[in-house]
Amino acid sequence: MLINYVRCGEGKPLLLVHGLGSNWRSWRTILKPLAAQRSVTAIDLPGFGKSPPLVGRVSVPAMSDAIAQFLREHELLGTDAVGSSVGARLLLDLARRRGMLGAVVSLGPVGFWNGWERRAYQTSVCFWWRLAKALNQPMPAITTHDWSRRLLVKQLSARPASLSAPQVLEEMRSCASAASFRAMLDGLVHSGPVEGAAAGTLGHRLVIGWGRFDRICFPRQAERAQRLFPDARMHWFERCGHYPHWDAPEETTRLILRATAD
Numbered sequence: 001m002l003i004n005y006v007r008c009g010e011g012k013p014l015l016l017v018h019g020l021g022s023n024w025r026s027w028r029t030i031l032k033p034l035a036a037q038r039s040v041t042a043i044d045l046p047g048f049g050k051s052p053p054l055v056g057r058v059s060v061p062a063m064s065d066a067i068a069q070f071l072r073e074h075e076l077l078g079t080d081a082v083g084s085s086v087g088a089r090l091l092l093d094l095a096r097r098r099g100m101l102g103a104v105v106s107l108g109p110v111g112f113w114n115g116w117e118r119r120a121y122q123t124s125v126c127f128w129w130r131l132a133k134a135l136n137q138p139m140p141a142i143t144t145h146d147w148s149r150r151l152l153v154k155q156l157s158a159r160p161a162s163l164s165a166p167q168v169l170e171e172m173r174s175c176a177s178a179a180s181f182r183a184m185l186d187g188l189v190h191s192g193p194v195e196g197a198a199a200g201t202l203g204h205r206l207v208i209g210w211g212r213f214d215r216i217c218f219p220r221q222a223e224r225a226q227r228l229f230p231d232a233r234m235h236w237f238e239r240c241g242h243y244p245h246w247d248a249p250e251e252t253t254r255l256i257l258r259a260t261a262d
Contacts, residue, residue, distance in 0.1 A: 012039065013079040015101075017045065017081065021181055023048055026170075026245075081105070089106075110217055131152075153171065211247065
């Protein structure tokens, strides 16, 4: 399977998997400091960025299988990995498969919802996607203003004023052009409950990170994630939203390097 990726740095391998609507560039806030110590591979999920869509139904298992195939093809089985949002959910799925990954850092994983939270996620994310598509043409002009950038990414960031115009433009353009956005969203909201891992069964380190001000995956969902993955260490990002690598890049970098250290 063709999956677009970039690789930079030298050292122990580290895989980065972005969230829904993003591409590998979503990690640019922390890519350079990670690459100073690690050999970093950042991928575009199928149907996002420059990767072609999956053939057939788009679902969490299908996306996880695509990443697993990529790891085999590039001799990265057992690599440490960091995921954000949907990418974080996919890595939790892969973490349950023996020998697939090393240490895992899962930032704001989706899917730990109850009742109305599932519909709230779908409505919120779908509105953001439609907004990105509707405003795609004037987006370069819109993102030049601080106030409009805050409105565009307040779902993702608790500190939108700190984000640059090029960064916000890239995220909105990526969302608008993602071939598999709607299919992946449908696959997520219609998927079954997240399967956890009983204590002592993972065989590697797992850290789950959550922003205190996450407006997409509400902080109360972290308790459910902890119950399903009792061996995981929970890390709370204060004053951070759904993307802690945007709101607290230095803290996120430190967490990743500590969690994936030998």
